[in-house]
Amino acid sequence: MSQGSYYQFCPVAMASEVLCKRWTMVLVRELVAGSTRFNDLKRGVPRMSPTLLSLRLKELEAAGVVVRVPVAGEPGISEYHLTPAGEDLLPVVKALGVWGQRWVESNLSLRNLDASLLMWDMRRNLDPTPLPKRRVVVKFRYPELPSTRRNFWLVVEPVGSVDLCATDPGFDIDLYVTTDLRTMTAIWMGLDTIAQARDRIDFDGSRQLATSMQQWLGLSPFATEKNLVEHA
DSSP, X not given: OOTTOOOOOOHHHHHHHHHOSTXXXXXXXXXXXXXXXXXXXXXHSTTSOHHHHHHHHHHHHHTTSEEEEEXXXXXXXXXXXXXXXXXXXXXXXXXXXHHHHHHSOHHHHTTSOOHHHHHHHXXXXXXXXXXXXXXXXXXXXXXXXXXXXXXXXXXXXTTSOEEEXXXXXXXXXXXXEEOOHHHHHXXXXXXXXXXXXXXXXXXXXXXXXXXXXXXXXXXXXXXXXXXXXTTO
């Protein structure tokens, strides 16, 4: 048994030996959400060191949760795909997220602000359906952050693919959204709405994009869950 073993035959204890090391379940969340490449996984866990990320991936591979697959035509590049055992963790991740949304006070969650993670999650949950059938570029600005980390561009292509840029992609911008990071995080988590936070958000550009933002904005998969601590 490993140094971190609970020395119990209980399935909960045995599963915890694999999944409860620091960052492991957050990494599994990224894999379940569809990230497969190392750099994309890193963007989903921006505060995790590349060395630790590599170690946790090797541990998950050894545990049969993921399989490492070389990418054809790209020497030295691999993707990490969930095995059937890994796919079986989807309801576990969902249950943890639901529990956290219901039972962790929102003020505690909103202490852990991370612009890179927020924008990455918004990118993959954005719904392009209400947007014009052309390239659409939305620039988000968080003025309270250092100048090198306050600007993000969401680029939505006509086919519906969405890219996130931390440097100017050079395209015309359809809408500027300027707000503070706490407000945008609360909206993404479903703790606030665009309408309720209107006095804390400045829009500049397309009125159609601004008025439909609540529809196309990528919200947390748990945003519809009511926080039961604050509604008790």
